[in-house]
Amino acid sequence: MKKLLSGNEAIALGAYQAGLKVAAAYPGTPSTEILENLAAYKDLHAEWSTNEKVAMEVGMGASYAGVRALVSMKHVGLNVAADAFMAASMTGVVGGLVVVSADDPGMHSSQNEQDNRYFAKFAKVPLLEPSDSQEAYDFMALAFEMSEHFDTPVLLRMTTRLSHSKTVVQIHREDRQITGPGGFNRNPGKFIMLPVNARQRHPLVETRLAKLAVFAESLSINRIAEGTKQLGIITSGVSFQYAMETAPGASILKLGLTYPLPEKMVREFAAGVEKLVVVEELEPFLEEQILAMGINVKGKGLIPRVGELNQDIVRDAFESAGWIETIEKPVQDGLIDEVKTLPKRPPLLCPGCPHTGIFSVLHSLGLRRKTTIGAEAGLVITGDIGCYTLAAYPPLEAMDTCACMGAGIGQALGMEKAGINDRVVAIIGDSTFLHSGITGLINAVYNGSAMTLLILDNRTTAMTGHQQNPGTGFTAQGAPAPSVNFANLAKSCGASDVQEVDAFDIKALRSVLKSALDSRSLNVIVVRGSCVAITPGGGEALTIDTERCTQCGTCLSLGCTAIRKGSEGELTIDNQLCRGGACRLCQQLCSHQAIEQIIKKVV
Amino acid sequence: MVKMNVLIAGVGGQGVVLASDILADVALEAGLDVKKTDTLGMAQRGGSVVTQVRIGEQVASPLIGDNDVDLLLAFEKLESGRWADRLKKGATVVLNDYSVPPLSVSQGAEAYPGDSEISHLLKHRGADLITIHGSLHAAEMGNPKILNILMLGALSMLTPFNPELWIEAISKRLPPKIIEINLKAFQRGRKDLLSILAEMSAESGLEIDGHGDDCGCH
Numbered sequence: 177m178k179k180l181l182s183g184n185e186a187i188a189l190g191a192y193q194a195g196l197k198v199a200a201a202y203p204g205t206p207s208t209e210i211l212e213n214l215a216a217y218k219d220l221h222a223e224w225s226t227n228e229k230v231a232m233e234v235g236m237g238a239s240y241a242g243v244r245a246l247v248s249m250k251h252v253g254l255n256v257a258a259d260a261f262m263a264a265s266m267t268g269v270v271g272g273l274v275v276v277s278a279d280d281p282g283m284h285s286s287q288n289e290q291d292n293r294y295f296a297k298f299a300k301v302p303l304l305e306p307s308d309s310q311e312a313y314d315f316m317a318l319a320f321e322m323s324e325h326f327d328t329p330v331l332l333r334m335t336t337r338l339s340h341s342k343t344v345v346q347i348h349r350e351d352r353q354i355t356g357p358g359g360f361n362r363n364p365g366k367f368i369m370l371p372v373n374a375r376q377r378h379p380l381v382e383t384r385l386a387k388l389a390v391f392a393e394s395l396s397i398n399r400i401a402e403g404t405k406q407l408g409i410i411t412s413g414v415s416f417q418y419a420m421e422t423a424p425g426a427s428i429l430k431l432g433l434t435y436p437l438p439e440k441m442v443r444e445f446a447a448g449v450e451k452l453v454v455v456e457e458l459e460p461f462l463e464e465q466i467l468a469m470g471i472n473v474k475g476k477g478l479i480p481r482v483g484e485l486n487q488d489i490v491r492d493a494f495e496s497a498g499w500i501e502t503i504e505k506p507v508q509d510g511l512i513d514e515v516k517t518l519p520k521r522p523p524l525l526c527p528g529c530p531h532t533g534i535f536s537v538l539h540s541l542g543l544r545r546k547t548t549i550g551a552e553a554g555l556v557i558t559g560d561i562g563c564y565t566l567a568a569y570p571p572l573e574a575m576d577t578c579a580c581m582g583a584g585i586g587q588a589l590g591m592e593k594a595g596i597n598d599r600v601v602a603i604i605g606d607s608t609f610l611h612s613g614i615t616g617l618i619n620a621v622y623n624g625s626a627m628t629l630l631i632l633d634n635r636t637t638a639m640t641g642h643q644q645n646p647g648t649g650f651t652a653q654g655a656p657a658p659s660v661n662f663a664n665l666a667k668s669c670g671a672s673d674v675q676e677v678d679a680f681d682i683k684a685l686r687s688v689l690k691s692a693l694d695s696r697s698l699n700v701i702v703v704r705g706s707c708v709a710i711t712p713g714g715g716e717a718l719t720i721d722t723e724r725c726t727q728c729g730t731c732l733s734l735g736c737t738a739i740r741k742g743s744e745g746e747l748t749i750d751n752q753l754c755r756g757g758a759c760r761l762c763q764q765l766c767s768h769q770a771i772e773q774i775i776k777k778v779v
Numbered sequence: 780m781v782k783m784n785v786l787i788a789g790v791g792g793q794g795v796v797l798a799s800d801i802l803a804d805v806a807l808e809a810g811l812d813v814k815k816t817d818t819l820g821m822a823q824r825g826g827s828v829v830t831q832v833r834i835g836e837q838v839a840s841p842l843i844g845d846n847d848v849d850l851l852l853a854f855e856k857l858e859s860g861r862w863a864d865r866l867k868k869g870a871t872v873v874l875n876d877y878s879v880p881p882l883s884v885s886q887g888a889e890a891y892p893g894d895s896e897i898s899h900l901l902k903h904r905g906a907d908l909i910t911i912h913g914s915l916h917a918a919e920m921g922n923p924k925i926l927n928i929l930m931l932g933a934l935s936m937l938t939p940f941n942p943e944l945w946i947e948a949i950s951k952r953l954p955p956k957i958i959e960i961n962l963k964a965f966q967r968g969r970k971d972l973l974s975i976l977a978e979m980s981a982e983s984g985l986e987i988d989g990h991g992d993d994c995g996c997h
Contacts, residue, residue: 515863
């Protein structure tokens with residue numbers, strides 16, 4: 177049967193059919209849909225873990241207990257999970273353990289574009305790189321077999337383009353591989369990484385890598401497509417597709433297993449072609465290894481190291497090297513520049529978003545300054561990762577930092593200890609706080625911080641598409657679960673001044689925030705309000721009474737897309753977008769009582 | 780040999796991704812290779828959404844190359860202009876006559892481009908521009924959300940696929956209770972495109988057979 181599947185859907189199906197029993201992940205674009213698809217199966221355990229490190233440890237435990245396990249995350253998630261990942265390489269596995277890293281070349285929705293293929297080399301584990309959904313599907317069974325056969329976790333690297341593109345998949349089977357129930361055999365020398373045992377394991381890891389290198393030579397997913405002898409291309413992942421578009425007549429060594437490399441195969445391929453080039457996205461991962469073999473190969477000298485590739489970039493590189501005929505380009509008619517002048521449409525907080533109110537209050541306190549050096553004390557806001565990061569954009573502009581999950585709290589403390597005289601506010605969402613904010617808060621309390629911490633509890637993991645988390649009361653598979661009480665959690669971390677406030681009550685937000693900023697000790701404010709995208713209704717839209725409206729523009733300061741300024745300066749509310757009574761933020765801001773809810777007349 | 784690169788552009792919430800899924804389903808059912816890729820970025824709601832569908836005997840890259848878009852199906856005017864420089868010479872643009880002002884415009888900081896500016900961008904490299912009143916007609920039919928299927932109806936007139944394949948694909952993708960109104964929207968889109976083409980040919984004296992053989996996608 178043929179089906180159109182995204183790379184993430186293909187991974188889920190392939191893993192399920194390979195007898196997967198335990199899947200663990202933390203949501204992160206572009207990896208999220210892998211676990212979402214697995215969660216739909218009832219004959220396996222699929223969970224949203226609190227963070228990627230925990231997910232990795234869940235995968236390790238399941239593997240030790242003899243079942244097949246999959247751990248998936250976005251590229252930066254592997255940084256969080258790295259401690260466990262490195263340890264898993266040392267202990268090896270029992271049941272197959274596959275780690276999926278979804279990298280994001282081009283940073284479609286990430287803070288960096290790190291190339292996680294280096295993690296395979298770093299941890300000395302095999303690396304698989306599919307180049308479309310078919311391979312993502314096919315490689316899953318292979319990955320579990322390799323993991324078990326070689327006693328190693330397997331890293332499978334996706335990229336945004338693969339994870340989020342749908343391509344045709346030939347599905348080989350309807351059923352699911354039958355695997356036995358789990359069971360744990362004690363094996364201290366393998367599972368307890370005391371130095372005495374770890375010293376025994378390290379040589380085994382090296383031997384494993386040597387065996388894998390031999391295995392790579394005969395593995396069918398490393399294959400050569402014979403073409404012209406003039407040009408040889410070594411490639412992997414989605415770059416293979418761009419190479420095929422650009423130079424279909426070239427000889428191509430297409431690698432599915434990119435660590436360890438099949439050295440003999442690479443040498444033979446290189447010897448059979450006149451010019452040799454590596455086409456790979458981001459870092460020269462293959463190129464460096466091939467150069468280290470003493471083979472003369474071109475790569476990053478031609479193909480950019482920054483950003484996502486496509487066939488046009490590869491074509492330009494090949495044309496500039498004179499390897500392929502130059503095709504006619506459209507005349508430089510200035511159209512590109514004209515298009516660039518069109519108004520942008522950046523991602524924004526939705527109308528009715530529970531984050532808008534608190535950021536509007538922070539913005540309007542009159543304490544935000546360009547610099548605090550040599551000026552009077554202001555308000556510095558350290559931020560975090562989630563929808564609320566969008567408050568960094570105008571008109572709210574109420575965020576000063578955003579680095580990685582949970583970073584804002586530690587950064588706020590560091591700024592305080594650096595001696596700035598401003599008030600420092602750290603802002604973090606519910607899921608991000610559970611992911612890696614708790615330790616930051618404990619640290620801040622312990623080390624005598626006077627910061628204000630705002631936990632924005634919108635009852636979901638919103639930015640990645642509304643996943644459950646330990647605060648929502650439901651598991652990934654829809655079962656009811658205990659729900660974290662954020663105020664109690666903050667108190668347990670040692671914060672004595674903890675308050676809860678309604679995200680849609682401007683007056684309350686302002687008064688709680690003002691007293692928090694006046695206080696000279698650490699305080700935590702839990703701002704509660706459900707994400708608009710998971711909350712039905714809201715009632716009739718609000719409307720602006722043009723007679724009362726003075727066009728002062730205060731309502732525009734919310735940055736709500738439902739409120740519009742017309743060519744004559746008149747203000748209107750789009751009744752399709754407005755969330756009405758569920759929000760009322762603009763109504764509370766209007767000092768002229770010009771905003772009302774539309775009341776439908778009862779006929 | 781069919782070889783067709785379709786770019787569908789709109790604003791978050793307009794159903795761009797579902798429309799592209801249905802087009803891809805139709806191509807697969809017609810026995811062709813197809814690849815499609817969505818670019819959503821961080822947009823949850825209200826941001827630019829674009830999806831690229833490549834159809835052919837064999838498709839390698841999921842991305843449409845520079846200046847290689849055969850058909851641009853645009854659900855919103857500003858979003859259509861954003862892709863003008865990606866059009867192939869002589870491409871066809873089907874544009875929904877509808878605008879959603881971005882924040883910079885609704886805040887009064889920038890102006891929304893005028894129709895003539897959008898049309899100038901799209902026709903810059905000789906594209907045929909077909910403007911239909913998709914949103915208006917969807918609203919008239921009682922449900923603005925059927926716009927995406929209405930637009931697919933218009934697009935279907937420019938593709939070589941049997942209407943039955945479209946109807947089947949739409950019915951498979953949608954919940955049962957909204958299939959009927961969406962199938963009506965599909966037919967409305969087909970009719971709308973035909974009548975616009977007829978008007979255009981009357982004005983220009985061109986002969987158009989309505990099956991889109993001159994659309995440049997074959």
